[in-house]
Amino acid sequence: xxxxxxxxxxxxxxxxxxxxxxxxxxxxxxxxxxxxxxxxxxxxxxxxxxxxxxxxxxxxxxxxxxxxxxxxxxxxxxxxxxxxxxxxxxxxxxxxxxxxxxxxxxxxxxxxxxxxxxxxxxxxxxxxxxxxxxxxxxxxxxxxxxxxxxxxxxxxxxxxxxxxxxxxxxxxxxxxxxxxxxxxxxxxxxxxxxxxxxxxxxxxxxxxxxxxxxxxxxxxxxxxxxxxxxxxxxxxxxxxxxxxxxxxxxxxxxxxxxxxxxxxxxxxxxxxxxxxxxxxxxxxxxxxxxxxxxxxxxxxxxxxxxxxxxxxxxxxxxxxxxxxxxxxxxxxxxxxxxxxxxxxxxxxxxxxxxxxx
Amino acid sequence: xxxxxxxxxxxxxxxxxxxxxxxxxxxxxxxxxxxxxxxxxxxxxxxxxxxxxxxxxxxxxxxxxxxxxxxxxxxxxxxxxxxxxxxxxxxxxxxxxxxxxxxxxxxxxxxxxxxxxxxxxxxxxxxxxxxxxxxxxxxxxxxxxxxxxxxxxxxxxxxxxxxxxxxxxxxxxxxxxxxxxxxxxxxxxxxxxxxxxxxxxxxxxxxxxxxxxxxxxxxxxxxxxxxxxxxxxxxxxxx
Numbered sequence: 001x002x003x004x005x006x007x008x009x010x011x012x013x014x015x016x017x018x019x020x021x022x023x024x025x026x027x028x029x030x031x032x033x034x035x036x037x038x039x040x041x042x043x044x045x046x047x048x049x050x051x052x053x054x055x056x057x058x059x060x061x062x063x064x065x066x067x068x069x070x071x072x073x074x075x076x077x078x079x080x081x082x083x084x085x086x087x088x089x090x091x092x093x094x095x096x097x098x099x100x101x102x103x104x105x106x107x108x109x110x111x112x113x114x115x116x117x118x119x120x121x122x123x124x125x126x127x128x129x130x131x132x133x134x135x136x137x138x139x140x141x142x143x144x145x146x147x148x149x150x151x152x153x154x155x156x157x158x159x160x161x162x163x164x165x166x167x168x169x170x171x172x173x174x175x176x177x178x179x180x181x182x183x184x185x186x187x188x189x190x191x192x193x194x195x196x197x198x199x200x201x202x203x204x205x206x207x208x209x210x211x212x213x214x215x216x217x218x219x220x221x222x223x224x225x226x227x228x229x230x231x232x233x234x235x236x237x238x239x240x241x242x243x244x245x246x247x248x249x250x251x252x253x254x255x256x257x258x259x260x261x262x263x264x265x266x267x268x269x270x271x272x273x274x275x276x277x278x279x280x281x282x283x284x285x286x287x288x289x290x291x292x293x294x295x296x297x298x299x300x301x302x303x304x305x306x307x308x309x310x311x312x313x314x315x316x317x318x319x320x321x322x323x324x325x326x327x328x329x330x331x332x333x334x335x336x337x338x339x340x341x342x343x344x345x346x347x348x349x350x351x352x353x354x355x356x357x
Numbered sequence: 358x359x360x361x362x363x364x365x366x367x368x369x370x371x372x373x374x375x376x377x378x379x380x381x382x383x384x385x386x387x388x389x390x391x392x393x394x395x396x397x398x399x400x401x402x403x404x405x406x407x408x409x410x411x412x413x414x415x416x417x418x419x420x421x422x423x424x425x426x427x428x429x430x431x432x433x434x435x436x437x438x439x440x441x442x443x444x445x446x447x448x449x450x451x452x453x454x455x456x457x458x459x460x461x462x463x464x465x466x467x468x469x470x471x472x473x474x475x476x477x478x479x480x481x482x483x484x485x486x487x488x489x490x491x492x493x494x495x496x497x498x499x500x501x502x503x504x505x506x507x508x509x510x511x512x513x514x515x516x517x518x519x520x521x522x523x524x525x526x527x528x529x530x531x532x533x534x535x536x537x538x539x540x541x542x543x544x545x546x547x548x549x550x551x552x553x554x555x556x557x558x559x560x561x562x563x564x565x566x567x568x569x570x571x572x573x574x575x576x577x578x579x580x581x582x583x584x585x586x587x588x589x590x591x592x593x594x595x596x
Contacts (some may be wrong), residue, residue: 273481273484
């Protein structure tokens with residue numbers, strides 16, 4: 001029970017030894033980071049006593065700066081959707097590097113079927129197909145996009161499960177293939193001007209709605225369903241899982257498909273939000289998604305972590321990004337600091353793992 | 358490396374790799390197009406550079422915004438934001454420098470930059486960045502961006518927050534189709550047309566002349582053109 005080198009399935013399995021869930025640590029880290037930015041706002045001379053979280057200019061009904069709270073979660077919601085899927089893959093002991101380019105490829109493909117014919121009276125200059133592909137019911141681009149994601153996920157899963165290719169390599173190959181697809185689809189040209197319904201998928205706070213709804217759904221799935229338990233089991237000890245009668249190969253394919261479908265959905269939401277699809281979208285998304293999962297307590301060796309942790313990990317990245325803009329930190333320092341924080345989070349997590357009774 | 362070709366035209370992605378690329382070409386005529394390699398001042402006689410001068414792009418855009426702000430009666434003081442492209446890109450660095458140079462001029466030093474951050478040329482990142490900036494509640498009069506995509510992202514964010522685009526001057530570079538439609542809708546104020554077709558044909562002309570052994574200018578600059586609502590009709594089919 002106290003074998004800490006593989007992890008023992010987190011909350012679901014090791015109830016007797018659990019004293020301090022790792023999610024609470026992430027929450028604590030989140031609060032500390034917010035306090036640090038609040039202090040910096042008071043202390044740094046060029047900041048003029050602004051507040052990070054509180055509404056000092058009295059623009060909102062509550063005491064909080066609602067605009068800031070909204071953007072903190074809005075800016076990480078789309079990558080957060082990807083992180084929900086990647087978390088499951090990592091829990092099985094694998095990894096998925098193809099999410100970023102998959103976002104771009106799906107955005108290009110879906111947006112081609114989500115465009116509108118007339119833009120302010122002008123003909124849509126970015127039409128890829130003819131008029132038959134314009135002003136289609138919004139379900140068409142969504143279904144096509146998700147289907148594409150499922151296809152890519154099935155390929156990933158098959159390579160990992162049946163051909164026994166290391167997940168890093170298989171998904172790295174798919175990373176390159178998807179980027180190629182995104183560039184090839186419209187010869188590098190952007191695809192813009194969606195229908196109003198398509199834009200509504202990603203408009204306003206919708207990305208947050210999607211992110212949190214999917215988080216709740218997958219939290220329940222991972223905690224309370226057979227699928228969830230099998231996922232943790234495979235990550236903890238794949239041989240034992242197989243000998244217990246779990247169809248490991250089929251389950252892995254399912255997990256990779258779910259991750260890819262979530263990434264594809266993220267691509268649809270992204271292109272709806274920005275009202276465009278560009279071949280270069282999604283750059284570094286897969287890495288930030290993995291970072292969210294890792295900061296949230298998902299162990300890269302598998303079998304440990306939770307969806308709640310991933311959501312908190314996403315919040316941490318959101319707070320950091322907003323905080324850096326708040327204190328007007330130079331771009332290059334932002335990257336260095338972000339990298340440092342991710343490394344620190346993993347070190348802290350390893351330390352806690354080793355000291356768990 | 359140069360096997361059996363008469364000339365090479367290169368759009369160099371990593372502008373700091375100029376020396377290596379130039380050396381690899383050997384005696385084969387080489388024309389750099391669009392992106393300026395860092396060895397552009399010491400190119401051999403068989404090599405040349407065809408592009409648009411990024412000193413023009415940012416300057417045209419920022420200066421026009423400066424004039425617009427004056428016309429709006431804000432010569433007493435105007436505050437705004439600057440969005441950078443990818444920081445590793447020479448174009449982004451130069452365009453932002455242009456903005457600072459324009460603001461340094463007597464005629465335009467009523468403008469102040471509240472903050473400058475990168476949105477990596479991306480519309481979506483620019484949306485989030487603009488929303489982040491607006492969450493502090495600071496009033497502002499203009500937004501300058503190194504390219505249209507980021508400017509459009511900023512416009513989308515401002516409109517989502519309910520701002521009237523008549524109150525804010527927004528300027529960028531590229532004159533893309535999306536940008537011109539935003540201009541037609543009255544949201545976007547200033548952009549600059551980069552004649553990529555002109556750069557392409559210019560690079561081929563230069564390559565042909567190098568093959569023929571003629572002497573060419575080391576740097577051939579294709580001019581940028583300022584695009585405002587007045588002349589935007591000319592550019593709708595150009596990009």
